[in-house]
Amino acid sequence: xxxxxxAVLDLKRLDLLANGNSSIHRxxxxxxxxxxxxxxxxxxxxxxYELTALFPFFIFPVAMISLANLPPLFIMKKIAxxxxxxxxxxxxxxxxxRVIILQLGSIGISGGWISFASIMARSxxxxxxxxxxxxxxxxxxxxxxxxxxxxxxVFAVQLLFLYRYIFVLTEESGxxxxxxxxxxxxxxxxxxxxxxxLVGHLLLRTWQRAERIHMxxxxxxxTGAFHASRQSRFGIPEIRFVLAWSALxxxxxxxxxxxLLGSLVTGLFP
Amino acid sequence: xxxxxxxxxxxxxxxxGGVTALDGFSAGITRGRRTAVLGRNGSGKxxxxxxxxxxxxxxxxxxxxxxxxxxxxxxxxxxxxxxxxMVFQDPDSQLFSACIYEDISFGPLNLGLPxxxxxxxxxxxxTQMKLTDVAxxxxxxxxxxxxxxxxxxxxxxxxxxxLILDEPFAGLDPVMAKEFMVVLDQLHQDGTSLIIATHDLxxxxxxxxxxxxxxxxxxxxxxxxxxxxxxxxxxxxxxAAPLVAELGRVLALTGTDVxxxxxxxxxxxxxxxxxIHQSRQEIDP
Ligand SMILES: Nc1ncnc2c1ncn2[C@@H]1O[C@H](COP(=O)(O)OP(=O)(O)OP(=O)(O)O)[C@@H](O)[C@H]1O
Ligand SMILES: [Mg+2]
Numbered sequence: 064x065x066x067x068x069x070a071v072l073d074l075k076r077l078d079l080l081a082n083g084n085s086s087i088h089r090x091x092x093x094x095x096x097x098x099x100x101x102x103x104x105x106x107x108x109x110x111x112y113e114l115t116a117l118f119p120f121f122i123f124p125v126a127m128i129s130l131a132n133l134p135p136l137f138i139m140k141k142i143a144x145x146x147x148x149x150x151x152x153x154x155x156x157x158x159x160x161r162v163i164i165l166q167l168g169s170i171g172i173s174g175g176w177i178s179f180a181s182i183m184a185r186s187x188x189x190x191x192x193x194x195x196x197x198x199x200x201x202x203x204x205x206x207x208x209x210x211x212x213x214x215x216x217v218f219a220v221q222l223l224f225l226y227r228y229i230f231v232l233t234e235e236s237g238x239x240x241x242x243x244x245x246x247x248x249x250x251x252x253x254x255x256x257x258x259x260x261l262v263g264h265l266l267l268r269t270w271q272r273a274e275r276i277h278m279x280x281x282x283x284x285x286t287g288a289f290h291a292s293r294q295s296r297f298g299i300p301e302i303r304f305v306l307a308w309s310a311l312x313x314x315x316x317x318x319x320x321x322x323l324l325g326s327l328v329t330g331l332f333p
Numbered sequence: 334x335x336x337x338x339x340x341x342x343x344x345x346x347x348x349x350g351g352v353t354a355l356d357g358f359s360a361g362i363t364r365g366r367r368t369a370v371l372g373r374n375g376s377g378k379x380x381x382x383x384x385x386x387x388x389x390x391x392x393x394x395x396x397x398x399x400x401x402x403x404x405x406x407x408x409x410x411x412x413x414x415x416x417x418x419m420v421f422q423d424p425d426s427q428l429f430s431a432c433i434y435e436d437i438s439f440g441p442l443n444l445g446l447p448x449x450x451x452x453x454x455x456x457x458x459x460t461q462m463k464l465t466d467v468a469x470x471x472x473x474x475x476x477x478x479x480x481x482x483x484x485x486x487x488x489x490x491x492x493x494x495x496l497i498l499d500e501p502f503a504g505l506d507p508v509m510a511k512e513f514m515v516v517l518d519q520l521h522q523d524g525t526s527l528i529i530a531t532h533d534l535x536x537x538x539x540x541x542x543x544x545x546x547x548x549x550x551x552x553x554x555x556x557x558x559x560x561x562x563x564x565x566x567x568x569x570x571x572x573a574a575p576l577v578a579e580l581g582r583v584l585a586l587t588g589t590d591v592x593x594x595x596x597x598x599x600x601x602x603x604x605x606x607x608x609i610h611q612s613r614q615e616i617d618p
Contacts, residue, residue, distance in 0.1 A: 079431050079469075079471055230429075234425075275421070276426050279421055281410075283414065284440055290442035
């Protein structure tokens with residue numbers, strides 16, 4: 064549990080990065096949310112056997128990380144954290160899909176492996192883009208932007224509460240498991256029984272604490288709407304940002320840039 | 334007589350589980366004064382505070398702010414929370430933002446203040462609570478006392494007329510407690526009505542103008558701190574007496590009346606001064 068705890072503390076660090084002051088940070092949140100959405104759609108909608116066409120899309124996360132001054136290693140580690148889940152989802156592709164569709168010398172590569180790699184690439188891209196969005200915008204502002212872009216307010220606020228609840232849950236679970244460890248005298252586990260009651264207890268405690276946090280929010284004038292501390296408007300820089308990136312994404316989606324480049328090179332040097 | 338800033342008439346509150354935390358409770362808070370609320374664990378202090386801030390609604394009775402019954406609609410509650418600020422007992426249930434700066438600006442943002450005003454207020458609150466150095470630190474990477482101060486700053490930034498604090502001194506080191514006392518005195522001078530719950534009788538005796546003493550959800554007694562905290566019935570209920578009051582009583586039994594000339598020592602230092610004053614008078618009357 065301690066490792067989950069640390070992972071979430073890192074998530075808070077993601078939120079802290081949003082206090083930065085780069086040109087990307089200063090952009091209106093709606094512009095960044097919009098671009099990230101278009102990016103995600105363009106990446107996800109690629110064919111399942113598509114791999115080379117995905118590579119040029121990496122330009123977006125790379126550019127954003129450098130423009131927003133985000134720590135690249137930290138973001139990569141966050142993405143790597145999700146790898147086991149993605150592998151679990153994609154690992155059956157090579158098992159079921161054994162048709163060889165690519166011949167590299169004497170080694171035949173099955174469609175399963177290609178689609179597996181494609182899933183990995185797509186999730187790295189989209190998850191990375193989401194992390195970068197939060198790190199350069201802040202979760203509150205993202206939710207607000209979603210609301211501004213037409214998501215019902217109830218959902219936006221729910222999303223924010225869910226996000227906060229994750230923190231509460233892990234902090235409480237960290238505490239509970241520490242208390243248990245301290246009194247378990249070095250014995251590793253105390254069986255499923257104690258674990259069951261721990262989980263039940265944990266739910267009650269987090270629920271209670273979430274309730275108290277909600278009270279404290281009400282006491283400070285919370286009326287169901289979140290206000291971002293950065294006030295901005297959708298101006299010329301935002302329009303430019305959205306247009307330029309979405310034009311690129313749409314081009315990359317319908318033109319396989321790697322192939323284009325490849326045929327150009329082979330065309331020049333036959 | 335001016336109207337009390339907050340008053341409760343026959344207020345009863347029962348928790349969903351069936352525990353009646355307050356039962357036919359009536360009391361008044363005088364404007365601009367320092368009120369200490371005392372009572373044993375579970376006597377209903379925290380419940381009382383949540384009622385005053387509109388977080389809970391009494392099943393019976395009326396609560397009035399400036400002579401007007403509380404309104405529980407959205408607008409009424411927002412006004413109430415602007416007027417009556419509340420700092421909770423447990424700092425961990427109050428800080429929910431990534432960093433302190435963001436957390437303190439939460440209240441002013443909800444009040445819909447302009448950006449520059451919010452920045453001013455947050456900076457002022459940070460300075461008041463000596464948090465400027467840790468303003469951008471993540472909230473989870475703070476000591477208990479720092480978290481506690483951050484909670485107080487979050488409410489100060491809303492600039493309420495009435496400030497309610499549940500055990501504000503618990504967990505602060507003596508230096509911080511003293512400095513916070515100075516902040517409270519400043520607020521008091523600016524006209525803020527202060528209400529604190531505490532288990533520290535000496536502090537209540539030294540600091541408070543008025544006291545409200547609870548006993549199992551009922552009002553045991555209410556009045557001037559100097560008059561109420563010397564009553565044997567109060568000592569019985571709370572299980573202790575303020576040290577200075579005890580000393581004064583014992584001295585009076587031995588023939589030294591420190592309460593002469595209407596002077597009322599409230600702290601150890603004041604008591605010593607009163608004693609010195611008296612012995613001088615005995616030497617040359
Ligand atoms: N959420 C709750 N649900 C049910 N009963 C509660 C709840 N909170 C408090 N109570 C009960 O209400 C009574 C008054 O509690 P309250 O928290 O107001 O006491 P308190 O004077 O603040 O105590 P302390 O000095 O320990 O902080 C207690 O008997 C308590 O058990
Ligand atoms: Mg309490």
